[in-house]
Amino acid sequence: MTGLLRLLCLVAALPAAAQDYDCLMDPAEEIELGSSATGLLLERLVDRGDTVKKGQLVARLKSEIERSTVELLETRAESSAVIDAQRRQLEMIERRYERVATLRERGVATEEQFDAVEAERIASQSLLFQAELNREIAVKELERARISLDQREIRSPVDGIVAEAVLSAGEYVGSDDHLVRIVRLDPLKIEAFLPVSLYGEVSLGDSATVRPVAPLDGAYEAKIVAIDRVFDAASSTFVVVLELPNETGQLPAGHRCRLALGPPDRG
Template identity: 30%
Template sequence: MKAARSLIVALGCIAAPALAQDTDPQEPGFGEISCLVEPGRQAALSSQVPGVIERIDVQAGARVASGDPLFSLMRDVESASVDLERSRAAYASRRMQRNQRMIERNMLSESERDEIDTELRLARLQVNLANARLQQLTTRAPFDGWVSERLAEEGEFVDATPVLELVQLDPLRIEAALPLAAYGRIAVGDVIEVTLSSPVEQRYSAEVILVDPVIDASSGTFALAMRLANPDEQIPAGIGCELGGIVDEGES
């Protein structure tokens, strides 16, 4: 592990070059940069196909697991289609059974055998297709998380309109804009001390997951993203924070 280095050193050159000669750059609070705690993942969920919402299974604030059903569209037509295709497949299967002895004795021509076999295989594929269309009417959670907002109600017609918003709180994502002088001093894998604002007001260590290679010319800053573990999901998203120093360097 390399020796720890402070992010504040990079900031002192811009924020107060005169003070840098007289002030210890490791002093807490010197050159601190504001940041924002955001959900690790967030998604506005809509339906795969247009239709009328039949049922919404969750409310805002609900905890969901990946794969849980969230809402469903009306499915009368699709359910009837599944029943129809299953009946056709059952008929094709019975026809195959009735002709099996004739097939074994080579009493049917090759084209007749091929027709019976193809009819059965196509019927089974149609059942699979009808089931897939039916399953499209139910939207499931793409990841573990919380329903942050309910944007539609049962009985509404939706197409690409978001119905629910889902957020993931473990891990959290922290974003900040750093001055140009800090560029090259921070790398992916570094661990930075972060002080969270109210209501948490505690210090944590966050791992750098992104150093934006594009500098914003108008502000002279670049974006930094970090991952903050939140296994108990006690840290809320949406609060402010301040960056301290680099407490551990990742492998270069």
């Protein structure tokens, strides 16, 4: 009996094992990448499993018309010939206006002559203003045409992995279609299901230990970023969401895991 009591005392003195809970490792984002423009797909530059960077060109639509429009408007917007010619003409008329105004003050030029040159001066000023306005409009049209051309190139909005390649060159890209599906794996989003008895004992920013199930192993620290305020009555659980840094992409998404509250034991 004495030996049994000693064993019970030793067991009671051992630290309690940390309780762990079911969790799931999900991508931070899952994007079905479409196009703001419609048309035939010229080429898709990535395939399933490829790593992509934010801003990387993923696909191109056919864009001969848009490119030709940009070139045409560049010629119009960059040309100053009409404005230069109109400006020189106005300078000539200004000099004539000043001479006639001087002659009128001396009584040599008539009022009708002065009115005629003034009307010519006003008309020339109007033509110069119109030429400058036309060039400004051409610059704005060029900006719009370049935007339209840029929309024919589809770029990745995030760093991630191509999880699915849907359309191929020659297929039509509609407004409701997506070309590829990209997942962002850094950070991973961890969803854990905790018993409602722990509600109020966890807070935003708390650390937890994530252990992927077999065939993966290891213990990783994650931080709580969201706590569900709606309980699941059937299972008496609530969900907490954590972020797990995954800069090297060593951990996959879509895998089950176990979660224990508190940081990993570094000893």
